[in-house]
Amino acid sequence: MRRMSSLLFLLVLLGAPHGMAGFTTPTSLSTEAHDCTQREGTSLTVVMEAFMMFFDFSFFMDRALNSISARFPCVSRQYASVILDIAETNETITNDKNVFLQSITKSFDEDYAMFYEYLDTLWDCDQSLLYGVKRALEISPAESIIVVYTFGSMTDYNDTELMSDVYTLMEEKKSQVYFMWYSWGCSVLEDVFINISSLSYGESINMDNEDYYKLFHSLELLLSKPLNSSERILTVNTKVTDDKYADAFNVTNPLTHLLISGDETFALNFSDPNGNTYKYAKNPYFSDYYYSWSSYDSSILSSHLVKSPAVGSWILNARGSRTLSVHVLGFTGLDKSGNCSNVDCHPDATCSEFGGYGECTCKEGFAGDGKSCSDIEECAGAYTNKCYYTGFSSCVNTIGSYTCGCDPGFEYKEEFACVDIDECADRSLNECDPVAICTNYYGSYTCTCPNGYYGDGYHCEINECQQGTPCGSNEECIKSIGSYSCIDPCSAHTVLNDPWRSTSNIYNADVDWYDWYHCDYRLSGWFRFKGEYDQQIPEQCVPRASCGSSIPIWMNGSHPTVSDGIVKRTMCHNWYDGCCTHPFSISVKMCPGGFHVYHLTNTLGCYMAYCTESNHTCSGVDCAPDEECKIVDNVPGCYCKKSLYTTNGIQPGNQAGDLIPQVTCGLGNIEVRFSKCLMEKLEYSPSAFHMRDYSCRAITERSDQSYVTFITRPANGSCGGSIANNGNEITYTNTVYLASQSDGVIIRDEYPIDFHCSYPLNMEINLLTAISTFVVSASINVAGKANFTITMGLFEDSRYIAPYTASQVFLNSSAMLYVGVVVTGPSGSSPFVLIMKNCYATPTPDSSSGPRYNILTNQCPNKNDQTISVLENGVSLKGRFSLQVFKFLGGFDQIYLHCQVGLCDTSSKVCATSCPSTRSSSLGNNEVTNMTLGPVKQKVAESFTVAALSSGGGTAVPTAKIFISAIFFLLLLC
Template sequence: MYQFHLLLIFCAINLASSQSWYNGFYSTPAPERQCTQREATSFTLIVDSVPTWDYYYTTERLISRVTEAFPCGDRQYTFMKNVNSALSEYVFTTKDEFFNQIRSYDYYYDYYRQYDCNLSLLGSLKRALEISPAGTFILVLSGGSMLDYDNTELLNEVYNLLDEKQSQIFFMVTGYCDITLQRSLFNEIASQSFGQFLMVNRYSIQQALYGLDLLLAKPVNSSVRILNVNLNVSGGHREEFNITSLTYLLITTSGDVNVTFSDPTGNNVEFEKQQSYISGRSLLIKQPASGSWILDVISIGSISVKILGFTGLEFLGNCSNSECHPNATCEEFGGYQECTCKQGFVGDGSLCYDVDECADYWLHRCNNGYCQNSIGAYNCSCFYGFIYTQESGCIDIDECSSQYLNDCHPLGVCTNTYGGYMCRCPYGYYGDGRYCEINECQHTGRTYCPSHTDCTKSNGSFSCNDPCSNYTVLDENWRSTANKNDGYYRYYWNNYHCDNNLKGWYRFQGQSDQQIPEYCVESYSCGTHSPIWLNGSNPTIEEGIVNHTACASWYGNCCMWSFPISIRTCPGGFYVYKLEQTPFCNLAYCVEPNLRALNCSSTHCAPDEECRNVNGVSGCHCKHDSDINNGLESSIPANYTSPELVCGINQIKLSYSKCQLEKMGYDTSAIHLRDHSCTSFIERDEKSYVTIEMLPRSGYCGAQFQTNASHLTYINTVYLIPKSDGLIKRSEAHVNFYCAYPMNMEVSLWIAVTPLVSTVNFFVGGTGSYSAKMALFRYSDYSMPYEGTEVWLTTESMLYVGIMVEENKESNFALVMKNCYATPTSENWHPVKYYIIKNNCPNHNDPTISVAQNGVSLQGRFSLQVFTFIGSYNQVYLHCEIRLCDKTSETCNPECSGRRLGSKDDGAATKNLSLGPLRHKASAVLAEPQKAPAVLSSGRATTASLASLILTFYSFLMISE
């Protein structure tokens, strides 16, 4: 800290000692002007608990800019400093004396003074009004301490002085001190004086002071107070006011507000000058016409608008524009009709020099871009992600406000950031936000993985892994509940262990198997400050993976922090835990001996197994006298084994006899498919099985597909790994297996890598959940879906739309397409709609529309010729409102003969699906693409029927050692 104070002192002294600090901001030094001194607006600065180095440098530059622009002004400079309730005041007639005073302070002491909140600001303000000339601009920089706010007598004296002196008070309060009670008084005093009250932080004071030039440059003793508006609204507000023979209007605003002025002729008036400060602006209107004016305000929250008018300035001085420099005028605001350099220039009016605004960060508005100086002005080139505005300079572009400004996926969520944006996929979808696909691991409508496996999502697929075979061992001794420290020097004890780097499945082991305790563990245990315990019970094997809450105890609170945890009880009685990073240090997981893993009382084995304790862990092991050949064909070679295969439309299940594989010397914990992440798990029923489950989806678990005109065939390989004694190994055996499915609308989606599809879930009370999908197809047999994020079509093309519902079980429902329509944007509520199906029936006015299936099964299909909307639209989106109809209690197939329409409102719950965009491309004579040639597979086949699908399993194709 001592070095930090020295650095502050060194920097401040160097700044203060610079005698020509402003020279670099002007292209050429300004000359001395010989002119008659005139009274100008005086300046009073009151500070209390704001460190001096936060404002003195910027205050000097504010005053120097104004006096350089109007060098003939005669002002009083007053500095008042309230420290420890002792008010110091200094009055000067020259700015140099004023500068020297605000530079002279004790830097080290001033650093600590910023925390003083026992000050009387109201008394300081009264004294400032007494010693300052009439019309003074009073700037108050304060932490907010106003202990005398309830002194009624003192407050009345302040109000009387405000009426007498007509001074303008500007409060800039950092809010370090509590101003809950004083806030209304700050606003009231500022409002009475036609000033402002602004909340700023220490680091924005400099920016705020750069917007006050017009307030300090205004003429003295010539103002008329016209309008004082204080609002707390969201939206528009209008005020009317009258003007008579005024030369200028000076407007000050604060808050989130935009203002426009209409003159008596109804025209909007341009501003002569405008400057911005923190949460506000000052605006200047020249030569306002007499009559009735209108102020229109668009605001959000609390705002204020003050208007001062100035009279008589045209009668002061004696000059004409022809006598002034080309970059000067004799009508400049505050110049009293003496030649005064225009904004962007300094000089005596006879000679004017350009100001280099780019050399001063706060003089330009290119805070998010590059500044280029020009004569009398500057230009901004904004950085990427920003756009230039006249009022605020380079401001952030909200890329999320329009789909054309970002490349997020249509299903993605766009979040605007400063200078950019982020894309993310919503819950239930996987990807980087620019591409999103269904995340089967977060699918609420169905369970894709068995309860004892953990779902892991990757691009284009997912895998179901048994954590009992895929975990990391943690064996640190310090995790034990017996490791405690309650002594005086516990902060120096080696208890800084932290688990903020854990993520995945873990098994705790030491000399024996261990588990997380199921009771509160006191602080400073288990080698950490805040030990973590399990707020729940470990599950049984049959329960599979369960979710519980982990709690971290701290200082008597058993659950100071909590977070989710997943647990699986494995065969053998040991536990594996899915852990997430702890929110911070020092939190770590506790362990204690797992008594369950040391005995067989709670271990459930299959009939071909027995429970034995091996290396301190009980588990199910194959019986030595198991009849491993039970149920096998006698023709199977002794070195060969075949799996049991079930080919389902939603899942393929492959199983081996666990004891049979072990007898043949295979490692039952290392079986996998082509994709090594697709591994096996142990399943126990009438005997023990090694099972792998997979989806019949393109690319899933390394699968390949072969198609012909009628069928789709799923092809994969299972690899059997021989056991190793640690010295030698033998090559793995592999078995190819196949499942064949008839080609239809749903199956064709499996082949597509990135089909253009929309998905929605139904939750029907008492019957379960259903997932509905809508996709676009190229051909009338619905055998090839469109892929990607958009479709380009000619208006000669036919479009085939299919909707299907995946059911969890046999049901009596049918899919009804109630309303299907097209819009020119992605919003399904867009007023421009072209109906394809309305009230369950097709649009008979369009002969290209054909509804092939509606209300018959869990599939719906329709087709139509592609079209474009009239107007400036270049895309089409499709929307369908669908419902599930119970065939046992209602008529689901709509009657649509002739022009008769179905029911207008059947009252059933509906869901919406949307797809697009479909974009128009120029017409061309194109031959219909040829479908993929048939690829025939060979081998001995066995056929079976499952859920009306033709399933073919080709086995015993190839065994290699």
């Protein structure tokens, strides 16, 4: 029901702007009979899942076809539809536009039972969409336009025979295929869509942005062209990362027009052999700031006509980023001789209009047979216009065209409709204070006073509170308009009286979690904790799932005295990766009444809260066995028991044996522990201990006794340590410096204590200690149980011991690629194992575009590639596979490897699989994230190729430089 409700909501959103109550089929615009000879035009075929018939696609298609029919009333064309129904494929072939529109339309009011039947089937995502594309190509005449309107399911994409048939038909028919898909539907195979559309000079359009009119404007031009008149000249579909792209193409024959389909997220510049330049600007509507919140990466189709293009070499220059898509079609046959001259035509018609065949043809924006032409009212409901798609405009009809009226914050540009005004680009366009920082947003802007100033951005004045220290150490400076004041937080604060904050409030399974936990996400300002007695934040690590919160916050440091005034202290979260993670600072003051006030800040998120313990009782104070709770200056704390250690007058550092720490050598972390009480008895100051890197300080831990603990990673440079490799093992070495006690300002007689950890050479330790661009790591919290780190690397040999350390890697085609992955995390047994689910290769760093060569599918290797070897997968916290270097068709000398990798819980799932796989993987496709390695390059260009079709990846398109890398996806299991 949740899925159904979500989809119904989306349907309402899609239908609401277009008056689609009841999902009724719109009535087509009627046209008058014309006294002219009918001729055949370019055909149109639509492929869609049956459920998509309930959407408003026919509503927009009708309006696009109305514009074409009005301008070319004497042209007939074939209309066809291929509907992927529940148990069959329904096809309609007709010359009647109304019959065609009816074949792609369902009414919810009339077919509501079928709606729910289709809905249940839709979520299975098992549509044979590739078969539908094949049928559309088969039943369509040559050079037809094929539009695929889909939720994205294409379960037959890896049918190599079917894919081969599609490629063969595209080459024979020269038809253009357009994919219009929704990413919130099934798992979209965008790379397959892009590959097919690019090879056919079509387009792949993400319809989440509802850019119907972009496609239909292009359709108006494509359906206007004479039959069998196009010549394919250039196709580009590539990821642009350095903000610029250049390419060349030749116009070899005299042509009447070039039709350029470009991506509006790029500025396009074409230069012809005669030095003429054709510029197409980037659409301001799709500025980076507008899509900074999303993963928007779809090309926005825009078409341009160039009349009488010069023969010879042309240059394309594009400026922008993301995926660039450009297609250039040439047209012949548009200059067929006719029996008219311009003087014979209506004033709003010409003999040379695009698609006119030398007949009198009404100009764009007019309707009729050329002898009689009338203005098309594009703002009427029967036609498409681009105004309402921006969401910020109204349509105003003009003779032969129309304009869009824009809301404040937008301006009208003829080629783009309403676009954002960058008010920050010109001082006269905004009302910010001259010193303020102006930030432009889509349709608006904000003004912010810079550091050192105070105000709302429209008026800024000097902030005295940020200019030196105008207030004393016992006061806080508060700025207001025109002045400032110094307040004492001891008298200006908020009292918090929350019993749930107590350190003794520990979660147990008998309590409902959602009723028990609390959150300080919106807490900010000066606060005093007060219950029956005044309370304070604990100075030691608090166990997780206590203090009424999943992640308690404590203070790593001592509370100030009254004479200290306002001081800064470090706050710590007890998270899964340590007792003091994500540290931050707050201000603290002890007031004359013996209580403390804290200037608290918002937490990182929910499930986090500040802890408290009483100032006047040891209740809830968790001391170690070698400590006892005492109340000093009305503040309880843990103090070492005097009876456990005696120094007998021995000076610090003289008992070397007592100073040997406990060293735990782990793959992820090295922990060095000293007895806190022993160090104090030997007159050392634990708060001044440090490692070679002075910033690596110790924290206080309490378990079987109180410890001063250092934590470092076994990596070169971590906490100032160093790594040595003798060929058999790797040794990490560092030094802890103990300082004698002092007055808290200076230290003397630091005593160095060296320690080391040695590890045998193997894949794990080499990955964890390597410094290389071909080794990457990422942290992951799994199911709220533990924090793990996944590290991935590319190795030189089959023993998986030596990772590549050079800045670049060059391999010949006979070499092998060895990829190893290691998971490190909490010590002790773990129910999780590493799974490498789907691994594949592409000729670009963009994993979602271009041809694709499968390596692993549902954990199983490609049976057609005998060089693939999987040593470990789904059985431990390690994964290894290898394969021989290859290259794609098209002369590319670099490759990217991509993998979906996750952690599988063996306590609740069957993680390992037998091959060939007879079941779906235990990991879902909707639970992935990315890591990147590479690039690796081939030494010498060779003729070795990859049969991309055998893996369902399509053929390579030689349009871009190719890189090789490995992207591994981490899975968070619930």
